Amino acid sequence: MTLAERLAEYVRAAFTGLWIQSYEHDDAIAEIARLCREQGWNLATWDIDRGLNLVGRGSEPGTAVSAGDPLAAIRALGAMANPEGTSLLVLRNYHRFTSNVEVIQALDSAIAAGRTARTFVVVLAPVVQIPVELERQFAVIEHDLPARDQIGTIARGVATEPGELPDGDGLDAVLDAAAGLTRVEAENAFSLSLVRHGRLAPEVLWDLKAQSLRKSGLLTLHRGGETFADLGGLDALKSFCTRALRPGRRSDVRARGVLLLGPPGTGKSAIAKALGHETGRPTLFLDVGSLMGSLIGQSEERTRQALRIADAMAPCVVLIDELEKALSGVGGSGDSGVSTRMFGTLLTYLSDHESDVFVVASANDISRLPAELSRAERFDAIYFLDLPGFQQREQIWSMYVRRFGLDPDQRRPESRDWTGAEIRSCCRLAALLDVPLIEAATNIVPVAVTAGESVEKLRQWAAGRCLSADRPGVYSREGNGMPRSGRSVHRGEPNAN
């Protein structure tokens, strides 16, 4: 539904307090003005700089209010009322004034009076920040990012000369690249692309999109060339993801995502990056830590905003790294309000989202993962990424020995209980310092040693609960060739993998 359609519904149902969350005020006002014209409703807008503007009628004597007075603006709504008609007052960026007691009271009265007078208070703001006193008086409408066909219209509006607008697959690539941008951003990006290349070029759009996402601080866009072949082992997980996202799969059963558990450095983030590339989808990183760090009361809002962008960019892969950070404090003491709400937002999204967004969530501390997370319909599967077994380690060694241009015939250090990340850094160090692997290995302290206990706890928890990332079926410690006492096996003896 468009903004206008949703607004029309609320107005017909006499919701006299409306809060529109939008980053594109001019666009939103243009849409509202169109609706009001069609319906014969009166429309006035107010902002702190320009004061009151009666749209379509110029300013009328008697309704003039001084520009800088947010209270007078609300009171002017009473004057707009007329017995037959409906009147809307759009207050731009009014969230800046809603901490004031008098403003709150004036809004309260205006919204109540509006039911008989058919006057509507419409706050237009980039955030939803409704004071508690008014929470029940406002209905919230989200001004969505432009849909694909709207972006197409914008593209056609900008690229008017022959040859500027690609067709067929070329146009699809352009629209893919522009998805997730606001209308204004898309228009600017198209113009820049024309200036640089004389046509709409996806590369320019991806660059600009990456920039604008970074600026927003909500998501980062990853467009690397990693493939599954760059990761040793993890065969079961790889084949699950490729099947779930294969092209031409049934459209009525949508893949939701996977939850990856495992010690640090076992390739959880790496596989999400590679998955995007393997399936031709952009990969978006949602940084839970920085969302949590935002101002009180905004984490939830920012999370929702980030998920909306992800929806607009579908089909895509979204990596929610270190999910446990969103949970610190859930159900516990301290400032649990923020994380509980933010976590709630994530949970709802995980089970409800209709868009083709494949979520890869990673965590390495289950003691902080609440049970409701693993409820069946949130994720398609929960995988455990254990420390690699003998065969997987061999693969990873060969891979990095080759990649760092090391002598393949040299002796390899004992690497039982090493993660992929540790094998990689050993090879990197050997190349950097130009020393044999055996020597470089003396600088590696594996997590299995530094955090042995938590790795052990993780394994115990995962056994019987999670799928094994390496082999088909449920993870079990014996199945992965890890005897209970882990270290009692002779050094150098291969796992039973």
Ligand SMILES: Nc1ncnc2c1ncn2[C@@H]1O[C@H](COP(=O)(O)OP(=O)(O)OP(=O)(O)O)[C@@H](O)[C@H]1O
């Ligand atoms: N199975 C593997 N094969 C090849 N490389 C690997 C493998 N596992 C990890 N690595 C390498 O280790 C590095 C770190 O891995 P990654 O960041 O994916 O770990 P992680 O599981 O996300 O850890 P954390 O829990 O700390 O986020 C990656 O750059 C990747 O190249």
Ligand SMILES: [Mg+2]
């Ligand atoms: Mg990671």
